[in-house]
Amino acid sequence: xxxxxxAPATLANLSCGFDVxxxxxxxxxxxxxxxxxxxxxxxxxxxxxxVLPMExxxxxxxxxxxxxxxxxxxxxxxxxxxxxxxxxxxxxxxxAASSAGAVYAVNKLxxxxxxxxxxxxxxxxxxxxxxxxxxxxxxxxxxxxxxNLVRSYQPLEVVSLPSPPQLRxxxxxPLIELKTKDSRSILKQSVYLKDAVSQxxxxxxxxxxxxxxxxxxxxxxxxxxxxxxxxxxLIPFFDDLKKVALENGALGFGxxxxxxxxxxxxxxxxxxxxxxxAMQLFYQEKGIDFDLHQSEIN
Ligand code: HSE
Numbered sequence: 045x046x047x048x049x050x051a052p053a054t055l056a057n058l059s060c061g062f063d064v065x066x067x068x069x070x071x072x073x074x075x076x077x078x079x080x081x082x083x084x085x086x087x088x089x090x091x092x093x094x095v096l097p098m099e100x101x102x103x104x105x106x107x108x109x110x111x112x113x114x115x116x117x118x119x120x121x122x123x124x125x126x127x128x129x130x131x132x133x134x135x136x137x138x139x140a141a142s143s144a145g146a147v148y149a150v151n152k153l154x155x156x157x158x159x160x161x162x163x164x165x166x167x168x169x170x171x172x173x174x175x176x177x178x179x180x181x182x183x184x185x186x187x188x189x190x191x192n193l194v195r196s197y198q199p200l201e202v203v204s205l206p207s208p209p210q211l212r213x214x215x216x217x218p219l220i221e222l223k224t225k226d227s228r229s230i231l232k233q234s235v236y237l238k239d240a241v242s243q244x245x246x247x248x249x250x251x252x253x254x255x256x257x258x259x260x261x262x263x264x265x266x267x268x269x270x271x272x273x274x275x276x277x278l279i280p281f282f283d284d285l286k287k288v289a290l291e292n293g294a295l296g297f298g299x300x301x302x303x304x305x306x307x308x309x310x311x312x313x314x315x316x317x318x319x320x321x322a323m324q325l326f327y328q329e330k331g332i333d334f335d336l337h338q339s340e341i342n
Pocket of ligand 1: 179
């Protein structure tokens with residue numbers, strides 16, 4: 045029996061929630077085909093769309109599945125095929141999609157020894173391989189859907205949050221590859237108290253806005269005094285692009301995950317479409333190549 049799954053792209057950090065907040069995109073993602081084999085090995089048998097490591101322990105999906113099987117003491121083998129649509133190093137959770145997708149499918153084929161939430165730590169092993177850090181802010185929403193908050197890493201505690209129904213996101217990916225490992229290595233390891241105060245004020249308000257469907261509050265809360273000033277330097281015309289998005293009605297704008305993709309949160313499809321068009325025109329004028337997505341959060 046082979047199963048086919050959609051492994052969604054995700055948007056991590058959401059400005060004020062570095063490493064703790066993420067949400068799941070509705071219509072951007074990879075397709076994966078997974079089946080049991082009888083050779084007692086986890087094999088990556090085919091990857092189309094991107095050139096990625098095929099050796100099991102060098103592949104995020106392979107490592108995540110291996111972690112799951114070790115936990116069960118299982119020697120069952122699996123063959124994994126990935127049609128990769130998310131570009132690695134784009135900042136929309138490419139590695140997370142593969143890791144989360146693989147453990148989700150394997151859990152299904154094993155008749156669900158784990159709940160979806162229990163799969164998060166296994167998928168995090170894929171993130172450890174990809175970025176040197178087992179962050180959960182992409183894999184948790186990839187598995188659970190919607191918005192998710194990582195309340196604690198040790199022990200791991202993930203909280204699911206509601207998605208305001210009219211929320212839309214526009215994602216622009218400047219076609220440069222930025223490895224999470226590299227965009228983490230430039231971050232400072234300490235923060236000023238006044239910046240921390242602003243960050244947790246924003247994060248608390250953003251969570252409240254998700255529950256109350258207060259789109260304006262959500263927009264004001266998409267602010268980041270700590271990470272964005274450092275990482276935005278790597279993104280062409282970041283400040284101008286932000287201005288363009290906000291002037292055309294976006295609620296808020298920031299870096300998607302570790303970049304270089306950027307996101308604009310919008311209320312409703314009409315605003316999202318005009319924000320998308322304005323961002324597109326701006327980058328075309330600057331002569332920069334990019335991909336563009338517009339999605340719901342589910
Ligand atoms: N929270 C992670 C980071 C997400 O910003 O490095 C990486 O996709």
